[in-house]
Amino acid sequence: xxxxxxxxxxxxxxxxxxxxxxxxxxxxxxxxxxxxxxxxxxxxxxxxxxxxxxxxxxxxxxxxxxxxxxxxxxxxxxxxxxxxxxxxxxxxxxxxxxxxxxxxxxxxxxxxxxxxxxxxxxxxxxxxxxxxxxxxxxxxxxxxxxxxxxxxxxxxxxxxxxxxxxxxxxxxxxxxxxxxxxxxxxxxxxxxxxxxxxxxxxxxxxxxxxxxxxxxxxxxxxxxxxxxxxxxxxxxxxxxxxxxxxxxxxxxxxxxxxxxxxxxxxxxxxxxxxxxxxxxxxxxxxxxxxxxxxxxxxxxxxxxxxxxxxxxxxxxxxxxxxxxxxxxxxxxxxxxxxxxxxxxxxxxxxxxxxxxxxxxxxxxxxxxxxxxxxxxxxxxxxxxxxxxx
Amino acid sequence: xxxxxxxxxxxxxxxxxxxxxxxxxxxxxxxxxxxxxxxxxxxxxxxxxxxxxxxxxxxxxxxxxxxxxxxxxxxxxxxxxxxxxxxxxxxxxxxxxxxxxxxxxxxxxxxxxxxxxxxxxxxxxxxxxxxxxxxxxxxxxxxxxxxxxxxxxxxxxxxxxxxxxxxxxxxxxxxxxxxxxxxxxxxxxxxxxxxxxxxxxxxxxxxxxxxxxxxxxxxxxxxxxxxxxxxxxxxxxxxxxxxxxxxxxxxxxxxxxxxxxxxxxxxxxxxxxxxxxxxxxxxxxxxxxxxxxxxxxxxxxxxxxxxxxxxxxxxxxxxxxxxxxxxxxxxxxxxxxxxxxxxxxxxxxxxxxxxxxxxxxxxxxxxxxxxxxxxxxxxxxxxxxxxxxxxxxxxxxxxxxxxxxxxxxxxxxxxxxxxxxxxxxxxxxxxxxxxxxxxxxxxxxxxxxxxxxxxxxxxxxxxxxxxxxxxxxxxxxxxxxxxxxxxxxxxxxxxxxxxxxxxxxxxxxxxxxxxxxxxxxxxxxxxxxxxxxxxxxxxxxxxxxxxxxxxxxxxxxxxxxxxxxxxxxxxxxxxxxxxxxxxxxxxxxxxxxxxxxxxxxxx
Numbered sequence: 001x002x003x004x005x006x007x008x009x010x011x012x013x014x015x016x017x018x019x020x021x022x023x024x025x026x027x028x029x030x031x032x033x034x035x036x037x038x039x040x041x042x043x044x045x046x047x048x049x050x051x052x053x054x055x056x057x058x059x060x061x062x063x064x065x066x067x068x069x070x071x072x073x074x075x076x077x078x079x080x081x082x083x084x085x086x087x088x089x090x091x092x093x094x095x096x097x098x099x100x101x102x103x104x105x106x107x108x109x110x111x112x113x114x115x116x117x118x119x120x121x122x123x124x125x126x127x128x129x130x131x132x133x134x135x136x137x138x139x140x141x142x143x144x145x146x147x148x149x150x151x152x153x154x155x156x157x158x159x160x161x162x163x164x165x166x167x168x169x170x171x172x173x174x175x176x177x178x179x180x181x182x183x184x185x186x187x188x189x190x191x192x193x194x195x196x197x198x199x200x201x202x203x204x205x206x207x208x209x210x211x212x213x214x215x216x217x218x219x220x221x222x223x224x225x226x227x228x229x230x231x232x233x234x235x236x237x238x239x240x241x242x243x244x245x246x247x248x249x250x251x252x253x254x255x256x257x258x259x260x261x262x263x264x265x266x267x268x269x270x271x272x273x274x275x276x277x278x279x280x281x282x283x284x285x286x287x288x289x290x291x292x293x294x295x296x297x298x299x300x301x302x303x304x305x306x307x308x309x310x311x312x313x314x315x316x317x318x319x320x321x322x323x324x325x326x327x328x329x330x331x332x333x334x335x336x337x338x339x340x341x342x343x344x345x346x347x348x349x350x351x352x353x354x355x356x357x358x359x360x361x362x363x364x365x366x367x368x369x370x371x372x373x374x375x376x377x378x379x380x381x382x383x384x385x386x387x388x389x
Numbered sequence: 390x391x392x393x394x395x396x397x398x399x400x401x402x403x404x405x406x407x408x409x410x411x412x413x414x415x416x417x418x419x420x421x422x423x424x425x426x427x428x429x430x431x432x433x434x435x436x437x438x439x440x441x442x443x444x445x446x447x448x449x450x451x452x453x454x455x456x457x458x459x460x461x462x463x464x465x466x467x468x469x470x471x472x473x474x475x476x477x478x479x480x481x482x483x484x485x486x487x488x489x490x491x492x493x494x495x496x497x498x499x500x501x502x503x504x505x506x507x508x509x510x511x512x513x514x515x516x517x518x519x520x521x522x523x524x525x526x527x528x529x530x531x532x533x534x535x536x537x538x539x540x541x542x543x544x545x546x547x548x549x550x551x552x553x554x555x556x557x558x559x560x561x562x563x564x565x566x567x568x569x570x571x572x573x574x575x576x577x578x579x580x581x582x583x584x585x586x587x588x589x590x591x592x593x594x595x596x597x598x599x600x601x602x603x604x605x606x607x608x609x610x611x612x613x614x615x616x617x618x619x620x621x622x623x624x625x626x627x628x629x630x631x632x633x634x635x636x637x638x639x640x641x642x643x644x645x646x647x648x649x650x651x652x653x654x655x656x657x658x659x660x661x662x663x664x665x666x667x668x669x670x671x672x673x674x675x676x677x678x679x680x681x682x683x684x685x686x687x688x689x690x691x692x693x694x695x696x697x698x699x700x701x702x703x704x705x706x707x708x709x710x711x712x713x714x715x716x717x718x719x720x721x722x723x724x725x726x727x728x729x730x731x732x733x734x735x736x737x738x739x740x741x742x743x744x745x746x747x748x749x750x751x752x753x754x755x756x757x758x759x760x761x762x763x764x765x766x767x768x769x770x771x772x773x774x775x776x777x778x779x780x781x782x783x784x785x786x787x788x789x790x791x792x793x794x795x796x797x798x799x800x801x802x803x804x805x806x807x808x809x810x811x812x813x814x815x816x817x818x819x820x821x822x823x824x825x826x827x828x829x830x831x832x833x834x835x836x837x838x839x840x841x842x843x844x845x846x847x848x849x850x851x852x853x854x855x856x857x858x859x860x861x862x863x864x865x866x867x868x869x870x871x872x873x874x875x876x877x878x879x880x881x882x883x884x885x886x887x888x889x890x891x892x893x894x895x896x897x898x899x900x901x902x903x904x905x906x907x908x909x910x911x912x913x914x915x916x917x918x919x920x921x922x923x924x925x926x927x928x929x930x931x932x933x934x935x936x937x938x939x940x941x942x943x944x945x946x947x948x949x950x951x952x953x954x955x956x957x958x959x960x961x962x963x964x965x966x967x968x969x970x971x972x973x974x975x976x977x978x979x980x981x982x983x984x985x986x987x988x989x990x991x992x
Contacts, residue, residue, distance in 0.1 A: 055622065340551075361548070
């Protein structure tokens, strides 16, 4: 009889289902990738922090955040790219960081990212930027310069007969070449000189020579990882965000890249947050030594706290060292928008659809449009007749 | 005693029944519970899988339709961007786009500043998001009485420069049409929501695709349906049970709002319907389990009764033995050790009965022994008068000439006196013979030296039996075909045959057989060294079970007080003393009894 009772109780217990959805606690809008999201969720569960996550695609994150904040649909904490910070600050959308959090042992690069105009508007969650990774069997470039990187790649091609260098057709990757020619990702002057044309010409010339043809847009990440794992490339210009997807991290050596952009991911609390204290509490958790160490172990992310950096894996520390001379992009609200025109132009040149001069001219027009004061939308004076359906 | 035995038997029966019930119930309950839990888990898993597979298929169809439209518009935008100033070509392009993309509700081309260049007017409040990478699918809106979304595609020319923006309003009616083809389970519904949780289309198994959701404008399910909230917060797919509903959700990857939030498709079904199969399985399992349990209990009761019945019979048997009942209880049959125990108890009871009978016979034997001693004394005492009677009879006989009328009577007196002396002597001899081997040897020697004519003995026996046979109305037939003298005293053979004949006559009389035939025949035995004398009757015969014991002393089947059980024992003693044998079997044609006496020939 006791057995029957126990089984009945067990059945009754099994029939009970857990409550469906826990009431939202800290609302967190983030741009983590799938693997980072998984680790984040696991970490929060383990630390007993109830978080209601909102996902925003990185590519349109800035617009999404602006819309959400202007709609007063505020999360308590937002993870943003460092290039978005000036726009949000300019819009007066962010709250300042509480002093106790500012006083933590941030690395200099992280502290620089988190501030704007000397004010702490954010907590740095990770530092990233472009660098060169290569197999330890391949010698490091003689110097961080692009010339020495290309020389090393040409030497590697002579050895393997393969494309030795991995570079992405992306405006962010174009920045070192642009800077090397005296330009900058700054509208409108950054693209005004001949240097931009030379930079685009040089970068485009690499494809099919030292750099394998670019994969279709949207499939860059898996294709780069495949090429790396297959040893089809000896040197790859990339950032820490890609470490998580690379196998054999122990065989990865890191070298600095001259004129590389440096950026990172920041945690901000909007002014409209209903529970800003909860937002800062979650930010503190995400930048705690334990969580930073966990992300560094899992993804070789570059920690933003000195203690976490000292305890981080070798690859994370090497990446941080490689970024020491990298420079942040101009900290202007328009900066992230510049890629919208730059990237299609770069693609056009690489594909051979346009010359660098034509593409740069188009970019210049686009950037001028971006920097003009917004005008009220104008209706066409002579709208065409509706065509027959 | 009986009450106690009844309580013990009942207790044992209930204990056996309890043991069998537990043996049946425990595995039934465990297996049933496991089956129920397993069925529940399997059904839940299959429900989730099925729902996910369903919305994957539906989502793929929706994705395909939208992606076709998007790619077509993107290709058109790219082509237009290289000849943006050609008005005629632009109008032709728009016309073709409307034709090849039937879900296009309105189509517009804006310049890089956001001003309308070609096509339909753009809603004033529409933020086309000029600087979004590539383009996007906007949130669902309610325009001109129908749900639409705005597809925004950047038109970049050969150099990558932004030449304009294509804005295509897509009629979401195709979502409802595609959902209408979905085959749904009982109570199930499929809903598609945009990134804000606004219901784009819905269908349930009873009403088909719904337009009602839009009758009063856009309806957002965000914040009201936990499954919708979960779906919008996820980038993949999953399942959720909440508020009595089982939901499977999946992001529609190609449907993203301008805010980048993905649409979602959900399959929802009440738990009671989704898990109906599990409930039915549970019910069937309980019914089958209950029936199996009932059958097991019935069988257990039957088996318990079967097991305890022989024990009860054994108890009764033991009681009968203990009480000394003379009733012969039926044998106890049972399975295995119980049957063996019954057999042993039967055997024990039989031996106890035999011992009791033997003790009784011994007691009677003691009495007969006393009688025998007295008989021997009497025989000794009457032996002298008999000698005198015999002497005088012979003396008188000698004095009578042949043919004298008294001579025959005198001879009869003499011969009867001789026989009486022989009987008395045999009785004394028998009383002494089993315990006096030497006497037996001497008797055997004497018998071997003796000789008698079987024909004469048989005739003499017939004469002796005549009065008794006349009283019992039995007939006697004598047949003598053997002439060889026999190695046995004539008196001994006469005593044997008279005993056998009297037993036969008494048996027939006891069986109320009048005029029964009694036959004594003497014929040569096979081998030619002995004579076979048979005594047959038409009485009830000797049962086979008794045939081995009829020659034992004191064994009798006659009514108490009418037999001593010594007659056949004396016969066997006399025959075996003469070196012969005696046995009993069925009479001719299976009727009556036949005693077969074999006496060796005199040498």
